[in-house]
Amino acid sequence: MEICGGQTHSIVRHGIDRMLPAGVTLLHGPGCPVCVTPAGVVDAAIAIAGRRGVTFCSFGDMLRVPGEGGSLLGAKARGADIRIVYSPLDALAIARKEPQRAVVFFAIGFETTAPATAMAVLQAERERLENFYLLVPHVLVPPAIEAILGDPDSGVQGFLAAGHVCTVMGYTEYEPIAKRYHVPIVVTGFEPVDLLQGLYLCIRQLEAGEAAVENQYSRAVRREGNRAAQEAVARVFTVQAQRWGGIGEIAASGLGLASRYQRYDALTRFTDGVVPTECAGECIAGELLRGRKKPCDCPAFGTRCTPEHPLGATMVSFEGVCAAYFRYRRTEASSRNDAGDGDATSHGNERPT
Template identity: 80%
Template sequence: MKYVDEWREPAKARRYAEAIARVTTRPWTIMEICGGQTHSIVRYGIDRLLPEGVTLLHGPGCPVCVTPAGVIDAAVAIAARPDVTFCSFGDMLRVPGDGDSLLAAKARGADVRIVYSPLDAVALARARPERAVVFFAIGFETTAPATAMAVLQAEREQLDNFFLLVSHVLVPPAIETILGDPGNLVQGFLAAGHVCTVMGYAEYEPIARRFNIPIVVTGFEPIDLLQGLYLCIRQLEAGAAVVENQYSRVVRREGNVLAREALAKVFTVQAQQWRGMGEIAASGLGLAPAYKRFDALERFASGPAPRERPGECIAGELLRGRKKPCDCPAFGTRCTPEHPLGATMVSSEGVCAAYFRYRPRQAAERADGANPGRGAP
């Protein structure tokens, strides 16, 4: 507990907040790129410790949130097949596509199972050779190595009933897309520590140079984030634009070499659809030709996953940092964790879920405005 507590120590947090105030002379806008960072910021009120004029924007850092609706629709269609056992992480089950969710498919009798690792799906395929076992492979570079290892294990065991529905995405192209937006407001980034644990941070250095923007790799505890914000604002005030590593107790510049080698072997980089953001070039991972036999879309679907259609959820604006949850007219009223309109409210790392859970007064005020006469809890 002592190790965790030292990264949550209130007195240390106040000292960093005071240090940030001392170095800040003008307004700055900084985006954290990870949903875990977003939840820590909202939970611990880190944004409320900052000087007036320093604005934190929340980026596309939730892997569940950026999985496009069309891929979820394809997952539901595959799961509905009588010969398929469909495996997924639990937070994907309630995420709506343009149609149903996997949870709705399960309620209708589909064999949908929650797993904690892609290797659980490999074990299930081994135990049930008469069934096609499909694993829903989502997430950033953090979870992709485990998917690669599952493929390599299935290959070693010569399993012909194990398949993947792949929707892995890459962080750097998303950062470049945000920075290339004509309406971009972001002046500095907090990069995700767990992604950089796998990939390192060398690939962020050309982005910092090209866009003249500081990028600081941080962890997820309050002190991590405050240290990262201090380093980022210090660079902004000095006119610097380099990559700094606050999370040095975990992250190395080269990342995890073995994990990167597994990714390079099993996957190829390709264009990818992002929920609310459209297609981003070179931002996704697809199975390499040598491993295409594991591709569930090629095995079970008649064509590519359908593209998402616009809906009421403003996820695209949220994921680009253009708006915050309380800017959405449905937040806290027609969109709640029990009845979500979109993935940003469903996911445990979604920005709407963070605000609903940790800023209940805002949600209650929104609900009261939509339901006059109802008292706030």
């Protein structure tokens, strides 16, 4: 299983999974921060953005993610002041420029983006900005790996860990997981050659009966990671249980603002502090993110669920597995069927690889 959605897109785009020998199957894990943001958090974001005097700042791909009550894009169309930013520092600049507005940044992401969020909070504290807030659904990778391995239906025998996450956090947290579950974990980059080498290292361990953490992405990742970034995250946030979209709550898998920085919490400031509950929908994101199914197993894929009309975040996000299959596998399947090769089954119905 590759963890990162960026790795998934590289695998599907370049057909790496189709090049592998029989007996090697790639499963796509919960490594897209947009995809694992719960619909209830999206509903909270919509509620906050709709309040008078609030400017809501978000990365662009979150605007189309559906909650139970629509999307941020729909709220923007109804008049909410919602702005696309490229970093939390952009939101901080808006708060500095428009002190009469309450500026809320939607702080999604894994350990990769948490340091930038932490730095924005520390800068707001230094400048004594009173109008800057965060909606924080940051999540952590190692607890998600353990949740997958603890699933009795999981068939995962090895992991390709996300190189950018490990650039920040290092990989010491993965070492006890590899030992406890006897599963090799290879820190891997994102180019096709990175992924192929990561697969080779993982399979070499499996064939030797070994289970350790290896670092394929040594040009960017050190075992100890980026200590300065880790210190900033530890200062601003505290580890807590977190709900994952389609998966549910995972213990110690999220980051919440530490007590010293609670004044920046938008959920407490603008709502009752409770994330709305979610209703079960047609989207099978939970099965996809656990590696139990692939997009072509969903009856709505490519028909009722498309990038223009998504049923779930896995079709919205650029790193979403459904978006990858829709972009790179749907047309291939259609071409084969149009050519009359006799196989008119579901999209992307390649042999197990």
